[in-house]
Amino acid sequence: MGDEEYxxxxxxxLLPQLTYSRDEVLLGKPCPIPASSGLYAWxxxxxxxxxxxxxxxxxVPWKVLYVGIAPKPVPRNGARASRRTIRDRVKEHLRGNAEGSTLRLTLGCLLADQLGLELRRVGxxxxxxxxxxxxxxxxWLDAHARVSYLAVDSPRDVERVVIEREYLPLNLxxxxxxxxxxELTRIRKDAKAAARALPVVANPSGRGG
Incomplete structure (x- = not known):
């Protein structure tokens, strides 16, 4: 892919006219993120x-640190292909938990000292x-995160090019x-090891657990 085409x-x-806040995505009617395949950037x-x-x-006041795609690539083991959309994934990052969102896991590990967070085993x-x-x-996401999107039919192919060309420190x-x-790999590994060394805690009510 040439520079101009890219x-x-x-x-x-990456240079959107509009980005969307957590409230705009979760409360917007209709949701501004389409129920389609594609990429999203944080x-x-x-x-x-x-x-x-x-x-x-x-x-740069708002820095792109992470990109993701939906659906995931078709599994090589013959498992059923994902039917999740970029709307599904963005909402999961915004209101889910670290088990279901690699972005939340990464941010929580990086912000643990600042926000008083601790990764734990639950349930x-x-x-x-x-x-x-x-x-x-x-x-924290309410205050400091915004998301953009790009609807495309083959998001994995585009994602590889973006990760190769851009500085995206939160992608692994x-x-x-x-x-x-x-460093990010080590931080996440250490947080998981520390969590597994601690007792299991009760699964809290609500979506956060």
């Missing part, structure tokens, strides 16, 4: 303290969430070239 295709995602006006920001991005002990801290993370898949990859 810029034309990705402009609505913009933040506050970067977690340990995440390095290149000098060229330092003055049967097989699931990891920030328990009541998921609501704290919701409040296909992103080993990013200078924050090893």
């Amino acid at each position: 810029e034309d295709l990705l402009r609505p995602l 913009f933040f006006d506050e970067v977690p303290p340990v995440v390095p920001v290149p000098e060229r991005l330092a003055a 049967s002990g097989n699931r990891l969430t920030f328990v009541h801290g998921e609501q704290v993370l919701n409040d 898949s296909d992103n080993r070239h990013n200078p924050f990859f090893e």
